[in-house]
Amino acid sequence: MEKLTISPIKQIIVVLISLGIITSFVGQWSTAGAQDQEMNLIGQQNKWEPYAAAILSQNNTDLNLVVITDNNGKLWNRIFLPTQINSTTNKSQILNLDYASRSFFGNATFFAEIRGKNNSNILWSSFLNNTNGVLSNGTFTLPNHTLNLPIEFRLYAATNGPGEHVLHVKKASIIIH
16 A cells, blocks of 8 residues: 655645634634624614704714704704614623714713603613714613613704704614623
8 A cells, every 4th residue: 555645835734724614613603602783773774863953964884963053942952763672682782882072162961862762761871972073982781671662762962052063973883792
């Protein structure tokens, strides 16, 4: 019987190919086990709506809330998205926001909120920093009682007097894991 010999270079190539196949398999297996769901709140499939003095602009990658008001009273300027976060498990939900906010003159309070669509109860709320126009990241844990029911996701620039304000959102997604 003749002995099969493989050159050292071919042996290295065989080992590298084998490692590549194993690494690919392990990577697929580990991501399949994780099965995180991500819901993009900005994409074209989501139709945001303005309220009060809010001016809305939206495309596939950006969402903008602009407020220009001369009203001396309190205004709850906002944009809102009627939606539903569906999940068959009771896993945690993370809201990830990449945003920039700025008041050019006057004062505004920026915040995000989730309300029940049918009863308007506040299910979750959090202030957003005034970033003076610098892009910032906010990560928030959402309560499980926002799952599987009609909700309104709201972004506010609440004012108590005249002013010009902007809230620019580069990313808004909910991750269920």
